[in-house]
Amino acid sequence: MGKRREPDGLEPVAGNGLLNRRLFLERALAAGAGGAALSVSAANAEPLTVPKWTLEPGASFNPYGKPSKFEDKVVRQFAPPANPATQGVGSSRTPHHLLDGMITPNSLHFERSHGGVPDIDPAQHKILIHGLVKRPLTFTIESLMRYPMTSRISFIECGGNSGGLSAAQPAVLNVQGIHGLLSCAEWTGVKLSTLLDEAGIDPAAKWILAEGADSQSVSRSIPLAKALDDVIVCLFQNGERIRPENGYPVRLLVPGYSGNMNIKWLRRIKLVSAPVMTKDETSKYTILLPTGKAWQFVLPLEVKSMITRPSPGINLGGQGYHEISGLAWSGNGKITKVEVSADGGKSWAPAALQEPILSKAVTRFRAPWNWNGGPAVLQSRATDDTGMVQPSRAQIIAERGLRGQYHFNAIQSWAVDEKGVLANVHA
């Protein structure tokens, strides 16, 4: 392998080999000089042969498509429940290290359920709106399908996502194990405000209680102002009817708010004057502080990001050019900036943000990196349009300690060793 020199435009812009994101914008790599300069491959390619699939007809059609048989490792990951008698309690996680773009395929959207996935017949299902309204109303799924629809690309993140980073010693986990309780889909349905207006809102109403039709009847109180702002009664997920594990036949999307509030299998909305103080807004999904007090109604997921590639299991094949790619999101708005570091946060380079950049959706970021074959610590740091910058782990600890359990949005670190193998570390 010859000694490499750095052509114009390929000087690092931050420590340990981070390159200018303009490499993407100006297509410098594709133009030739850049790509050649960063290539470490010298040997000629093998002569080409004509493979058999070019020489025979392919398979016929099928009614519902599935991935290539070669992609059978791209699956959700879940642990067996602590109590074998309570199957269906827990979660399964999205394999972000094996995906790209901003949309999570429906079969890989994370799952979280407290009492298993109910088997709901849409012809028999109804939603009820009552409480502080002029006219209590029920709606069938058939009737909801006749309402004006709206679509929104939005992330949903479990309040407990990334809780593994609270461990004093870094957990041996990949991006799926740490951050896999986040997914992003296009959700389509009826604005909740339309249905509430039809029922007639009593001025005394300040909150709504949303409740599921699952065995646990999971329920959460949501501020009425949020319900009237951007909450959607969803029927479709990425163009098809919502999957059973994600709330079939109807669920709430509460954009940017704690995942548990996006009630699946929605059956009831009750307008109330004050929060109902359900189990999931008192004993769970509250953040215990070192003072002994706990934050309650921690509603928005605050600004956060993760590097999905390279990451544990997607190791570096060799030194030279690599793309650092990941996702950034904020429950408070749009992502305005993502920076990446290859030296554990000593220096930062701005990443390129890929369009579309949408409020309360994930934004894909990419940064070019010339790995010199030595140790590195990769980090990403996101900023949103409220000006909030993703905190460091030390800042989180200073603010709330390590017992918060929920809404852990600290900068996370992947260590790279000389073999190009990545691991979760606290840095």
Place this chain on the structure above:
Amino acid sequence: MFTPERSLLVAGFMLVANLAVAADGPGLGQPITAADLAPWDISVGPDGVGLPSGKGTVQQGEAVYAAKCQACHGEKGAGRPNDVLVGGQGSLPGDKPALKTVGSFWPYPTTFFDYVRRAMPWNEPKSLTSDEIYAVSAYIFNLNGIIKADEVMDAQTLPKVQMPNRDGFTPFPRTAKVD
């Protein structure tokens, strides 16, 4: 008397009404009476609104607990394999792991009633009678030292139970931006 003038007037009102519906949606919600929706109206607020009639004692609750709860929550609420229900008072401040139980952490007695009624026992949710839920509430509150052994739980007494961590919660300081 139905005159042509009144007919026009009625038609005019109907037109306005139809337009109003069309602006928001097709107006397909079906009205339902309070009595007919009652089987779904299972939530109980911290003021006790929504609590049913019925009552239960600590002693009755012990029997309900042994039959319906103990397999998952352990003897006397000690936990394992599922959540611990008793103890942990004083464990919340500091940086050591906290023991968050009904006694140490839950701020409202109504939350316990609401949750048990909707979700427990896990394999037979919504199967307990109101008397059984009041009784098992009394049992767990008594094990946590919150009520005396002879206190009876009903729609009047249960909301008045003072949970030790009633003032242990504070709103998240960074309120959401509603755009």
